[in-house]
Amino acid sequence: MSPSHARRAKPWNQRLAPYLFVLPNMLIFGLFVVYPAINNFNISLYDSRNGRDFTFVGGANYQELLSSEAFWSAARATAVFATCFVVLTTVLSVALALMLNRRIKGRAFFRTVFFLPVVLSPVVVGLIWGWIFDRGNGLLNTVLGRIGLGQPGWLVDGGLAMIVVIFVGLWMHIGFYILIILAGLQGIDPTYYEAARMDGATNWQQLRKITLPLLRPTTMVVIILSLIAGFQAFDYIWTLTGGGPIGATTLMVQYIYENAFESPIRYGLAAAASVVLFITVFALTLLNFLYGRRKEAT
Amino acid sequence: MSRRRWTSIGGSAVPSVGQVVTYAILIGLSIVVLAPVVWAVLSSFKTQSELAQRPPAPLPSSLATANYTEALGSFDFGLYLQNSVIVTVGATLLTVVVNTMCAYGLAKYNFRGRDVLFLIVLGTIMIPLQLIFIPVYQMAAQLGLVNSLWGLIIPPAATPTGVFLLRQYMLGIPDDLIEAARIDGAGEFRIFARIVVPLCGAALAVVTIFSVMWRWNDFLWPLIISQDQAKYTLPVALAQFNSQLSVPFNYILAMSVVSMLPVVVIFLILQRHIVRGIANTGFK
Numbered sequence: 001m002s003p004s005h006a007r008r009a010k011p012w013n014q015r016l017a018p019y020l021f022v023l024p025n026m027l028i029f030g031l032f033v034v035y036p037a038i039n040n041f042n043i044s045l046y047d048s049r050n051g052r053d054f055t056f057v058g059g060a061n062y063q064e065l066l067s068s069e070a071f072w073s074a075a076r077a078t079a080v081f082a083t084c085f086v087v088l089t090t091v092l093s094v095a096l097a098l099m100l101n102r103r104i105k106g107r108a109f110f111r112t113v114f115f116l117p118v119v120l121s122p123v124v125v126g127l128i129w130g131w132i133f134d135r136g137n138g139l140l141n142t143v144l145g146r147i148g149l150g151q152p153g154w155l156v157d158g159g160l161a162m163i164v165v166i167f168v169g170l171w172m173h174i175g176f177y178i179l180i181i182l183a184g185l186q187g188i189d190p191t192y193y194e195a196a197r198m199d200g201a202t203n204w205q206q207l208r209k210i211t212l213p214l215l216r217p218t219t220m221v222v223i224i225l226s227l228i229a230g231f232q233a234f235d236y237i238w239t240l241t242g243g244g245p246i247g248a249t250t251l252m253v254q255y256i257y258e259n260a261f262e263s264p265i266r267y268g269l270a271a272a273a274s275v276v277l278f279i280t281v282f283a284l285t286l287l288n289f290l291y292g293r294r295k296e297a298t
Numbered sequence: 299m300s301r302r303r304w305t306s307i308g309g310s311a312v313p314s315v316g317q318v319v320t321y322a323i324l325i326g327l328s329i330v331v332l333a334p335v336v337w338a339v340l341s342s343f344k345t346q347s348e349l350a351q352r353p354p355a356p357l358p359s360s361l362a363t364a365n366y367t368e369a370l371g372s373f374d375f376g377l378y379l380q381n382s383v384i385v386t387v388g389a390t391l392l393t394v395v396v397n398t399m400c401a402y403g404l405a406k407y408n409f410r411g412r413d414v415l416f417l418i419v420l421g422t423i424m425i426p427l428q429l430i431f432i433p434v435y436q437m438a439a440q441l442g443l444v445n446s447l448w449g450l451i452i453p454p455a456a457t458p459t460g461v462f463l464l465r466q467y468m469l470g471i472p473d474d475l476i477e478a479a480r481i482d483g484a485g486e487f488r489i490f491a492r493i494v495v496p497l498c499g500a501a502l503a504v505v506t507i508f509s510v511m512w513r514w515n516d517f518l519w520p521l522i523i524s525q526d527q528a529k530y531t532l533p534v535a536l537a538q539f540n541s542q543l544s545v546p547f548n549y550i551l552a553m554s555v556v557s558m559l560p561v562v563v564i565f566l567i568l569q570r571h572i573v574r575g576i577a578n579t580g581f582k
Contacts, residue, residue, distance in 0.1 A: 036433035040433045121515040128554070256431075
């Protein structure tokens with residue numbers, strides 16, 4: 001650390017430079033992230049039926065949300081989707097990463113294949129799977145029909161559509177989380193295993209007593225990132241099911257989008273819903289973080 | 299490894315049950331991952347009647363490119379492609395430049411307010427656009443960015459993850475190097491551009507690749523900003539056409555393949571860097 005007088009002695013260009021370096025980013029950042037994040041709450045207190053003339057209504061939008069069946073439907077669907085998405089992502093990414101971390105042939109190939117969907121356009125992913133799951137002409141039902149099984153209405157039945165949406169979400173994202181877990185596995189000191197083997201620990205014991213506990217911080221990262229991803233899912237669902245049948249797969253982001261940009265335009269109501277979503281995501285993330293901290297401390 | 303116990307006379311290992319199960323799962327899942335993509339690519343060469351055929355033929359009758367040329371001819375497909383390219387290239391350049399500068403300011407200077415700014419960057423990693431797009435849209439509208447490609451380029455450019463990643467990377471660059479350059483009389487910006495940036499190759503590659511991926515595939519924000527059809531990017535055009543029955547599915551497939559192709563090619567070329575980059579940072 002430099003003594004305090006050295007700071008005063010710095011030439012003017014060295015004192016000015018950092019501000020100029022951070023300025024462009026902070027300008028965009030302030031205008032399009034920080035200010036909007038605060039303003040979101042403000043908008044939620046107003047109502048506007050045409051997107052222009054705003055009237056202050058206080059908490060009326062929130063009250064309306066609580067009594068709106070469409071909001072509760074979207075909230076329920078989001079809760080179901082996010083819960084299944086986070087749980088399955090965590091379990092599957094750990095299981096698959098453990099498999100891919102073993103000395104097996106074609107490891108690089110499998111890693112590449114599993115990561116491939118991560119780079120694809122979610123819109124295209126939704127399109128392709130929508131086409132495969134189509135009831136009448138879909139590839140899947142054609143195959144099922146040929147081998148004498150039924151032809152379920154994958155995207156017509158609400159419960160099935162939700163399962164399809166969760167499956168496609170996992171299909172598209174799992175590779176990314178596998179990679180994070182793999183990075184965590186590689187950070188575990190191999191001497192732990194050597195010592196355990198000398199003590200005669202079985203593979204299962206090594207997994208339970210060494211791998212999983214030491215993997216906890218990485219697993220936390222996966223849980224938090226998948227939680228955020230689960231709550232912001234939209235694009236592939238939009239092209240896969242369009243939110244249907246009858247709103248069964250309309251999640252919060254789509255609900256907010258439709259209220260904000262489709263007639264009748266209800267900015268304030270949509271903003272109130274996004275405040276609720278925002279607080280939920282934030283609270284769950286914080287909870288996860290604190291829980292992870294406590295586990296680490298004990 | 300338990301397989302040593304199973305060594306046969308020839309010296310090659312007989313696979314254990316666990317290994318067989320592992321391979322079966324990995325191969326099975328690889329098929330689930332690859333099949334839809336391969337199927338879509340193959341089908342993009344099929345004619346409309348071939349697509350409607352039941353049971354579907356596994357391969358198109360010929361590798362005719364008619365779908366591609368017709369889709370290009372009958373829609374402003376070229377325009378959407380062009381919009382996507384302009385937005386992706388423009389936004390990525392802007393992202394890389396402002397993120398790198400900001401990261402440098404935060405990593406290598408000691409100035410009043412630095413810690414507050416860095417905390418703000420960290421805190422907003424958890425605020426994706428999806429949660430606050432209404433006020434962001436309002437801001438864009440006030441600045442006249444709606445229905446303009448600038449509206450797609452500027453607002454998402456300042457990514458907190460990019461700043462965070464680059465800053466972490468720059469902390470590893472020795473301060474002595476910068477001090478030495480100062481003593482040699484190099485200006486502040488010159489030090490940044492000529493010494494620091496060239497040393498950040500790996501981190502810059504990761505930020506670039508992710509920016510290209512995100513911008514090229516982005517849907518919600520372009521959907522909000524591009525209200526005029528002439529400003530559609532490929533994903534928006536695809537989604538809108540898919541909901542119209544008037545657009546034949548073979549064209550949609552051809553457009554889908556074109557919109558997949560660039561990122562997949564970039565991914566296959568740079569996959570080592572992507573995988574290593576993510577593995578090293580552990581963040582997206």
